[in-house]
Amino acid sequence: MSKVTLHSTEISCDGCTNAIRIELEDLKGVKSVKGNHAKQEVTVDFGDPATLDAIKALMNEIGYPVDAVR
Numbered sequence: 001m002s003k004v005t006l007h008s009t010e011i012s013c014d015g016c017t018n019a020i021r022i023e024l025e026d027l028k029g030v031k032s033v034k035g036n037h038a039k040q041e042v043t044v045d046f047g048d049p050a051t052l053d054a055i056k057a058l059m060n061e062i063g064y065p066v067d068a069v070r
Contacts, residue, residue, distance in 0.1 A: 001047045007068040011040040023062050024055060
């Protein structure tokens with residue numbers, strides 16, 4: 001299992017983090033998603049078959065491009 005924190009300047013409210021959570025939790029292998037709109041971040045716990053590239057691609061697709069990964 002991997003854990004990553006993703007930053008996007010497009011995250012501006014709880015609605016944003018909720019929308020991201022709903023979309024990412026549908027991705028196979030994603031175990032949990034926690035958001036913090038004040039920091040413009042989401043933290044994702046995931047394992048196979050999910051990958052960091054797939055998570056970043058989905059965030060971009062739904063309008064929250066990733067600026068930084070921690």
